[in-house]
Every structure is written in structure tokens, then in C-alpha cells.
């Protein structure tokens with residue numbers, strides 16, 4: 001099992017020293033319900049370097065989303081250690097973990113998870129709301145910039161219900177990048193989109209990675225997409241198989 | 243942060259018109275009723291025409307005489323003898339006055355009979371109260387002593403009997419007695435039971451006036467303390483005085499009790515949870531407040547619970563939002579404050595609506611003239627209390643759902659189940 005060898009960096013990318021950003025060591029995740037016990041992840045070891053674009057593939061139910069929620073500090077492993085920039089996540093308090101999520105990580109979900117009651121602009125501003133010292137004016141400006149990046153400057157006053165799936169996912173990406181995180185986690189970001197729209201989203205993510213050096217971990221079912229990324233990790237039944 | 247929470251709250255409420263409307267209905271209706279009750283209470287007991295100095299006015303409504311051999315009690319107001327020979331010897335009050343029960347009298351006008359409420363008062367009474375004189379003046383202690391046939395009438399009587407207001411010096415004929423009008427005052431609401439009347443006459447003209455030494459009679463004793471701070475001292479001196487009063491007929495009467503009370507306490511003391519209560523000194527004020535506050539909270543509890551229920555139900559519906567907020571760095575306390583602000587904004591809007599509804603309800607009450615000369619209104623005092631109640635309501639109905647919401651596991655929340663951490 002080769003977990004550390006990265007694909008060669010594309011020629012356009014800036015020269016990188018592949019510092020590990022995130023390390024998963026012997027991760028196990030067991031879901032305990034009243035009747036059954038599900039082992040969602042079984043002794044997973046994975047290192048993600050700064051600036052990498054990693055795709056994760058595997059059949060449904062093999063633990064991909066679980067893995068992403070652990071990487072995203074949304075959940076804690078049953079056993080094993082997660083290290084972020086060399087420090088064990090376990091040693092942070094709840095408040096610090098929330099602050100880490102806010103400053104370091106951006107999420108993109110398959111079903112967008114936009115807040116329907118809020119306008120596009122307010123949705124994109126959301127992560128900055130939880131960041132101390134960002135004024136309302138600055139929030140607005142940064143959200144507009146992020147929307148500009150995903151090509152949705154003309155839709156700021158719309159509500160999510162008034163947008164197409166592809167547009168919604170672009171809003172979600174704007175929201176994920178507005179806080180300038182080091183890491184974007186995307187769980188089947190094109191899963192609900194047709195291939196043309198999926199292509200657009202994929203190009204957007206690739207550009208983010210190449211131009212801005214954002215580390216991206218993406219779960220996908222699309223072999224074509226996975227091949228465009230630097231590194232592909234396959235899962236089967238809770239374990240990493242390649 | 244707070245400002246953006248308020249902004250978001252406002253946006254969410256405007257988007258959820260149905261949810262907002264249902265909640266607003268419950269909140270505004272409850273607050274309307276509470277505000278109306280408070281306005282009625284304030285109207286009857288607050289510092290209003292003509293009792294403005296309520297913070298230092300004390301009343302002796304009844305003298306309770308305990309009979310010998312378990313023959314029960316005799317409860318009656320005081321006689322002028324009680325006021326003049328005992329209460330006026332007090333050193334601490336600024337002024338002592340009296341006014342009788344309400345009597346009915348009839349006057350004849352061109353249009354027919356005019357039934358009027360009449361009370362007898364002394365000259366000091368007018369110095370302790372702040373009647374608004376539209377013309378003329380009150381009768382003085384000296385005029386009362388000389389039994390001058392004077393009267394003070396209210397505006398309504400002036401209009402009905404004379405057809406105009408500038409009637410000082412004119413003669414009012416009541417039950418075949420003639421009185422010269424000394425002054426005309428603004429109408430006093432019938433809810434001000436201590437002072438209200440149509441016609442006020444010198445007590446020395448009271449045909450039922452007894453010139454013996456019995457303590458009981460038809461007179462309410464009124465004591466004005468020099469300041470609000472002096473009220474306890476005045477009450478203490480009064481208590482000592484009552485203990486010194488010789489019992490007129492010791493063969494029949496075992497003991498005498500009387501208290502100088504504020505209007506509210508004189509009401510609460512009259513609530514006898516036990517008719518043969520031995521603890522007469524108990525003014526029941528604490529119990530009264532406890533009961534009123536409990537009832538008020540219970541009354542608010544129903545719509546509050548309804549709001550809690552709606553809010554808790556909506557947590558499921560909003561679990562995606564909660565998950566997203568947590569994923570992007572919201573802490574538990576961020577979510578609690580956001581939700582509380584949302585709820586308080588909702589409730590404040592409901593409170594304003596309730597205020598408008600209450601104003602409307604009071605206007606209707608005023609129109610229907612259920613109580614003579616009563617003009618109910620929402621004072622700043624009532625408004626302040628209403629605001630406080632509203633905030634209390636908002637917190638009461640918001641804290642639990644907010645806490646529950648902040649405890650959602652983000653992963654489960656994103657998956658859309660309401661699973662707890």
C-alpha cells in the first residue's frame with residue numbers, strides 16, 4: 001500500500017516542497033447503533049501534502065464520506081490519530097477545533113447545503129461571520145470577490161431556490177473559498193450534476209488548486225475526473241486499497 | 243456580530259412568512275392581554291388623577307373590632323371622631339384627611355332626574371390630592387369647620403346640570419339641599435375607588451354625622467407621609483397609636499385592629515384566605531405578588547411552550563443549516579446566540595404588535611364606557627413592563643431549542659437526521 005508517493009507535479013504548478021499538511025495514523029471509525037456495529041474505516045493511514053489534489057474513489061458505503069468528515073474535523077475517530085500541520089487534533093479544545101475549521105478548511109457537499117433562507121451573497125459570507133475581526137464591509141467585498149471567481153457576480157441577490165444545480169454548486173464553492181482555506185474538502189461535488197456542469201465544477205477546482213495552491217481532497221465516482229488529479233486513492237469496505 | 247445576527251434573523255423571518263405569522267399571532271395575543279391587564283391595574287392603582295402622590299399616600303380602609311366570646315368581627319370604616327381625635331395626633335404624617343363612602347343623591351334638571359354620587363370630605367382631603375380644577379377651587383378646612391354649604395362637582399355634573407363649565411358661585415340643588423359651587427374638577431375615573439365621585443361636600447354637612455365617640459363610621463382615613471422614605475415610620479407610628487386607643491365598649495369588644503396601607507396593600511389585606519385569620523398583621527402582599535407573577539408566567543407559558551415546540555420541530559428542518567454553520571466554524575455558543583437573537587427579534591415584533599392590539603383593545607374599552615369616566619391608556623410604565631415581559635418571553639421560549647440545536651452533531655446534521663452528540 002503506497003500512501004505517500006504523490007503524482008508528479010504538473011508543469012504549471014509552482015515548485016513545492018511536499019510538506020505533510022494532514023496525517024491520518026491508524027484511523028478506525030466504528031458506528032455503534034442499538035442493533036449493529038458498522039466499521040466504516042479500518043486502520044487507515046494517509047498523508048496529504050500541502051498543495052496536493054487528491055481524489056478518493058470507491059463503491060458506495062465504503063467510508064469515503066466518513067473519511068472526509070474526519071479530515072474536516074467534523075467528527076472524531078474511534079481510534080487513531082489525526083495530525084494537522086504536525087499537531088494532534090485531539091489536543092485542541094472544541095472552540096479551537098471550530099476556529100481551525102473556520103480558518104483552514106472549506107467544505108463542498110454533493111447536495112450543496114446552501115441555506116435557502118439566505119441570499120447567494122449572504123450564503124457566501126457565512127464562514128467570515130465566525131471569523132473575529134472581519135467587518136461587515138470586508139465580508140461583503142470578499143464574498144463578492146469569491147462569487148466573481150466562480151462567475152456568479154450577476155446572481156448575488158438571488159436565493160438558492162432560483163438557481164440551477166451547477167450554479168448552486170458554484171455558490172457552494174465560493175463559500176468554501178471565501179475564507180481562503182488551505183484545504184478544500186469536496187464530497188462528490190459533481191454527483192448531482194450533468195456532465196457539462198460537472199466539467200465546469202471540476203475545472204474550477206483544478207484552477208483553484210493550480211493557481212492558488214489550495215490543497216483539495218475530493219470524493220468522486222467519475223474515473224475521468226479522478227484521472228485529472230495528481231493522486232488517486234481507492235477505498236473498499238473501509239480500507240484503503242491503493 | 244450581534245448586528246449581523248439581527249440582520250440574518252430578520253431575513254429568515256421575512257422568508258418564513260407562515261411560521262412567523264403563526265408565532266406572531268400567539269405572542270401578540272398573549273402580550274396584548276397582559277398589557278391590558280397591566281393598564282387596568284395601573285389605571286386603578288397607579289399615580290393618576292387625582293391621586294398623584296401614590297408613593298406616600300396611605301389609607302385606613304377598615305377598623306376591625308374583634309368581639310368578645312367568639313361573636314366574630316365588626317369591620318367598618320372609621321368615624322370622623324377616630325380621624326380627628328386619634329389619627330390627627332400622629333407626629334410623622336404631613337397631612338391627614340378623610341372622605342366618606344359613596345352616597346346616592348338626586349338633582350332635578352330641565353331634562354329630568356339626575357342621579358349623582360356624593361361623598362363628604364374634609365378640607366385637608368383637597369390638599370393631599372391633586373385634582374385638576376377646571377374652574378374655582380376646593381373648600382378649605384376653615385369652611386368645613388363653619389359647615390358652609392359648598393360643593394365641588396365634576397365636569398360631567400357641571401355639563402349635565404348647568405349645561406356649561408363656568409358655574410362657580412351657582413347653586414346646585416341636591417335632595418332639596420342647596421349648595422354653592424366652589425369648583426369644577428376634571429372627571430375622576432370610577433376605578434379610583436378612594437376618591438371618585440360626582441359631587442364632594444364638606445363632611446360637616448353629612449346628615450348621618452354622629453357626634454359621639456364611636457370609632458366606626460363611613461369614613462376612609464387618608465394619611466400623607468412627608469416623603470416616600472418616611473412611609474414605614476408613619477405606618478409604625480400608626481400601629482402604635484392603634485394599640486393605645488382605648489376600647490370603647492370593653493364588654494363587647496376584645497381588640498381593635500387597623501392599618502395604614504398603600505392602595506395595593508389595602509386591597510391585598512382585604513383578601514382573607516381565612517375569615518378568622520389570627521394573623522391580621524399579615525398584609526398578604528408577598529402572597530399576592532407570588533400569585534400574580536405565577537399566573538402571569540403560567541399565562542405566558544402556554545404560547546411560550548408552543549413556540550418552543552415549533553422551534554424544536556424546526557431544528558430538524560434546519561439541521562442542514564446547523565451542520566453547514568458548524569462545518570464552517572460556528573461554535574455552540576455562536577449558534578445559541580444566533581438562535582436566541584432570532585427568537586428575541588421575532589418576539590419583539592410580536593411585542594410591538596401586542597402593544598398595538600392592546601392600545602386598540604383599551605380604545606374599545608374607553609369607547610364602551612364600562613366604568614364611568616375611566617380613560618385607560620398605555621403609559622410608558624406599562625410599555626416598559628411589556629418590553630421586559632416580551633424579552634423574558636423571548637428568552638424563555640428560545641433557550642431550550644437553541645441549546646438543543648447547538649448540540650447537534652454536524653455530520654448527522656448534514657445528513658439531515660436530528661441525531662444528538
Ligand SMILES: Nc1ncnc2c1ncn2[C@@H]1O[C@H](COP(=O)(O)OP(=O)(O)O)[C@@H](O)[C@H]1O
Nearest residue numbers: 031033038040059060061062063064065066067
Ligand atoms: N451515523 C452513522 N451511524 C451508523 N452508521 C453509519 C453512520 N454514518 C455512516 N454509517 C455507515 O458507515 C459506512 C460508511 O458510510 P459513508 O462514509 O457514508 O460511505 P460512503 O460515503 O463511502 O458512501 C456505511 O456502511 C454507512 O451505513
Ligand SMILES: [Mg+2]
Nearest residue numbers: 064065066187
Ligand atoms: Mg458518501
